[in-house]
Amino acid sequence: MIITVMFIAEIVVVILLYAAPNTIQDAILDVLYESLKNYNGLGNFDTTTLGWMFFMKEMNCCGVYGYWDFSMTHSDDWRKPGLVSTKLDAPIICCVKEPLSPSKADTSCARKETFDIHTQGCFGAVWDVIMGNSLYTGIVFSVAFVFQLLLIIFSCILIARNKDKSKLAGACRWIRIGSHCLVCVVENA
Structure with a gap:
């Protein structure tokens, strides 16, 4: 009985995915923003941080909609990774070309004055992959x-x-x- 209910629920979700995508998108966005609040940056090995770093690296994206989403994180650990003494404006993982070491000179890609980061948000990147290949x-x-x-x-x-x-x-x-x-x-x- 439970398996049948789950099966029917999945059919409803797929129908909603194509018929009313905003319903599904809003639910996904809520979960993404909640998980992003627990992002800690390089040098941290919690599952949330590792998951975000994996997606940002693989999808060439940054944050949910962009780097500014990281302003809502519970921790500022990502702003000063390793030996960096001044705060970063975006996580290093968002840089187009990752620095070789976390020093001030190497992290210029994550500072507003010299940004060289991925501008697409991860939600858009993943959604495009999923819905872009509907077949x-x-x-x-x-x-x-x-x-x-x-x-x-x-x-x-x-x-x-x-x-x-x-x-x-x-x-x-x-x-x-x-x-x-x-x-x-x-x-x-």
Whole structure:
């Protein structure tokens, strides 16, 4: 029952994704902004920071909509990574060409006066990849739906078989064989 409800919910989400994308986008943006608040920058190994750094590096993007999104983080650790003494205006990972070491000279790409950072936000970059290739997205969703449908069918078959076997449960006399093995011996009624 639960699997069927989840399956139907996923169908609704996919329909909303194409019919009313703003509904899905708003929900995703809320989650992204909440996670960005916990970004700590280079030298930190928490999952949120590592996740953001991975996406920004792989997608050549910065923040949700841009570097200014980092002004809402709970920590300013990203502003002074390593030996940097003056605050950065954007995380180093947003730089088009990453500095070799975190020194003042090497981090000029992350300062407003000499910005050389990715200007596209990560939300737009990921959304473009997902929705820009609607054929591939449709194929992936279709394969996932067929797989889940097969899981539902096989679950129903297993439940039906177990119900038949449970009718014998009352007629079982359990015999211990060895120290760990129990065997059901059906007694004739």
